Amino acid sequence: MLTKLSQQTEKHTKIPLDNLFITEYMPSAPEDYVKVYLLGYSYALSSSSDTSISSLCATLNISESDARSAFKYWETQGLVLIVEDEPLLVEYLPVHSSAPIRKFSKSKYEDFNNQLHAMLPSRQFLPSEYNEYYSVIEDCHLEPEAMLAIIAYCIRLKGDNVNYRYIIAVAKRMAEKNLLTFARIEEELSQYDAYSSETAQIMKALGSRKTPDHEDRNLFLKWTKDYGFTVGTVIEVAKLAKGTSFARLDRLLTKYYENHLFTIEEITSYIQNRDKIYDLTRSINRIIGVYYEQLDHEIETYISGWLNKGFNDESLKRVAEYCFLHNVKTLDGMNEKVNTFYSQGAITVDSINEVIERGERLDNVIKEILTEAGTTRTVTARDRESYRTWTQTWKMSKDLILYAASLSKGAINPIAYINSLLASWFNKKVDSVQKAKELAPTPAVSTSVKTANKVEKTYTSEQLNAMFSGLTYEDM
Secondary structure, three states: OOOOOOHHHHHOOOOOOOHHHHHHHHHHOOHHHHHHHHHHHHHHOOOOOOOOHHHHHHHHOOOHHHHHHHHHHHHHOOOEEEEEOOOOEEEEOOOOOOOOOOOOOOOOOHHHHHHHHHHOOOOOOOHHHHHHHHHHHHHOOOOHHHHHHHHHHHHHHHOOOOOHHHHHHHHHHHHHOOOOOHHHHHHHHHHHHHOHHHHHHHHHHOOOOOOOOHHHHHHHHHHHHHOOOOHHHHHHHHHHOOOOOHHHHHHHHHHHHHOOOOOHHHHHHHHHHHHHHHHHHHHHHHHHOOOOOOOHHHHHHHHHHHHHOOOOHHHHHHHHHHHHHOOOOOHHHHHHHHHHHHHOOOOOHHHHHHHHHHHHHHHHHHHHHHHHOOOOOOOOHHHHHHHHHHHHHOOOOHHHHHHHHHHOOOOOOHHHHHHHHHHHHHHOOOOOHHHHHHOOOOOOOOOOEEEOOEEEOOOOHHHHHHHHHOOOOOOO
């Protein structure tokens, strides 16, 4: 690329937002879906490399599944195209006023139209609104009476001025749940109406005078039926989150659910410790050398899980120090180390130090073996794996391993040569240095014979086997 905007300039760049989006699509869309659309649009126009879905989720403080649901919603509206799912790639499309008007039989929908006019006598219906209702009825196989029930429900929620796109969105969500008949719709809507007083109490606890809508009632059922929160707990959490929306309350309750916090006592305790968790998160980031402005996503993804495993502030800082010293400088990398320590029952500073010291002692022994073999390189994971095989599987003593190492001096691949010798001794049930000496193995390097202008080396069959058995696919 020849030119690019500076980050500071890009932050002040305006995005070209079509008026049709504001007037026709935004009013009936969920609040968070609008945020996802706008931030995603700014990403599409950005030259920055940090425009991933994880970055979007961290900025908006939402889950990845919520972000994907938002893009799927906008895809159904015809505003975006999901090109790829993994990794997510979304293409923004031009904003169009409405779908082309389809032809429908007037007589077929005469009764539907009469009942619709009776419900909204002062409304001036445009052909596009009729078209949308008919399209959903036929495309989703929805009974006309079921659509009328949905319209009546939306009028109860929003009043006579309800936007028809809102009605369409509710109808499509009902169809997605396979609620297609009048009876099924009535059953579902009666459930929503049964909880209208509870949702009103929650809205009041949030400090809002807004009348709960269909999405709000859906969220209420999610919290109480799917998550298992009591109505009392939801109301108390709403009081703690006063001044926010149902969407924000949903994110809070989802976070508490994911952290197995179900009572108001557990949640209050968590909130009181939240500042400590933020301080811990910043300390860990500082130690391993990363920086994130938004910490909630990191806490939900990593820190809370580590604390739930039984680690405390000091033990996690100790793991972070270990990671930094071993050049592990990502949260994913630290997560692997945390799980490794956890698998060994090491969750306190003392037990973690013990595991680290045990590993250092093991590396010192392997280093001694490498030195005996005439090499001074760093101990690798493959060396440790070989040593575990020699000692735990083949039951070889340290003296026997050191003797094999002494015979491998000068070999192209000392570890492979040691492996070859020890495997041979294991098969022959050799369990002491004396027995190994009785087999009189040939040292790895024979006497060099100088002829003409070149140096030649001769190798035993045992040495050749050792050389080639040590080669890996990467070596070749």
